Amino acid sequence: MSVALAVWSLVGALRAARPSGGQLLLAAVLELAILVQAAVAVVLVATGTRPVSVATFAGYLLTIVVLLPAGVFWGLADRSRWGNGVLAITAVTTAVLVLRLEQIWNG
Amino acid sequence: MPPSTPPRPPSSSGGRRPAARPAPGARPALRSGPGRVLVAVYAVFALSASARALVQIATDFSAAPLAYLLSALAAAVYVVATVALVRSSERSRRVALVSVTVELVGVLVVGLLSVEDPVAFPDATVWSGFGAGYGYVPLVLPVLGLWWLRSQRPGRRRG
Numbered sequence: 001m002s003v004a005l006a007v008w009s010l011v012g013a014l015r016a017a018r019p020s021g022g023q024l025l026l027a028a029v030l031e032l033a034i035l036v037q038a039a040v041a042v043v044l045v046a047t048g049t050r051p052v053s054v055a056t057f058a059g060y061l062l063t064i065v066v067l068l069p070a071g072v073f074w075g076l077a078d079r080s081r082w083g084n085g086v087l088a089i090t091a092v093t094t095a096v097l098v099l100r101l102e103q104i105w106n107g
Numbered sequence: 108m109p110p111s112t113p114p115r116p117p118s119s120s121g122g123r124r125p126a127a128r129p130a131p132g133a134r135p136a137l138r139s140g141p142g143r144v145l146v147a148v149y150a151v152f153a154l155s156a157s158a159r160a161l162v163q164i165a166t167d168f169s170a171a172p173l174a175y176l177l178s179a180l181a182a183a184v185y186v187v188a189t190v191a192l193v194r195s196s197e198r199s200r201r202v203a204l205v206s207v208t209v210e211l212v213g214v215l216v217v218g219l220l221s222v223e224d225p226v227a228f229p230d231a232t233v234w235s236g237f238g239a240g241y242g243y244v245p246l247v248l249p250v251l252g253l254w255w256l257r258s259q260r261p262g263r264r265r266g
Contacts, residue, residue: 055162056162074146077143080140082143083143089151093151
């Protein structure tokens with residue numbers, strides 16, 4: 001989902017278009033999925049199933065939860081192609097964070 | 108850097124659609140247009156470098172004090188640069204210029220040292236191997252930052 005949003009935003013930026021409602025919807029669904037996943041992770045950690053480095057995992061988890069809303073807010077304030085650029089970078093970062101979280105979780 | 112950067116027409120900094128460009132003629136803001144993307148990337152690095160430095164220093168400082176202190180320094184530089192770019196006043200423009208320059212020197216020096224003398228860097232920093240662990244973004248970012256600050260210089264002749 002994150003990669004889809006990244007590609008969509010990048011295409012938008014290249015076409016010099018403004019961020020569209022569809023992108024916002026996708027971003028919202030993505031954030032919802034992240035929140036659910038984060039809640040599951042918190043419950044797992046609280047009940048004893050935890051990654052090797054809890055501190056690192058917590059840092060990444062906190063980052064990924066706040067990143068997308070911040071990026072959307074920052075991107076929308078500039079309703080030009082650059083807003084799409086911001087969204088693209090936010091989405092790419094989110095994808096990277098998901099991968100890192102999986103790595104950390106699996107040790 | 109060549110002293111004669113090719114002049115850019117004032118209108119080229121925004122999107123192609125006129126409606127997308129607010130308040131033409133206003134003082135060039137460091138956080139608008141491409142600067143907005145730059146700020147976003149800087150914010151991500153400020154956040155990730157800070158988090159990394161905090162975790163490193165808090166959990167296992169004695170393992171690699173030099174590398175961890177450099178992580179903290181890098182984090183501080185990213186935070187300062189981000190704030191300076193967002194504020195985009197004349198004074199913060201200079202602050203941004205200094206911090207981005209420090210960042211460029213840092214990534215080059217630490218990058219070189221970490222390749223030449225890996226023993227001194229048992230654990231990685233953001234700037235190790237010229238930022239290879241972060242897709243070389245730490246190396247490219249200060250160059251883009253300097254270019255952006257230069258192109259937005261208020262006293263710069265246009266046309």
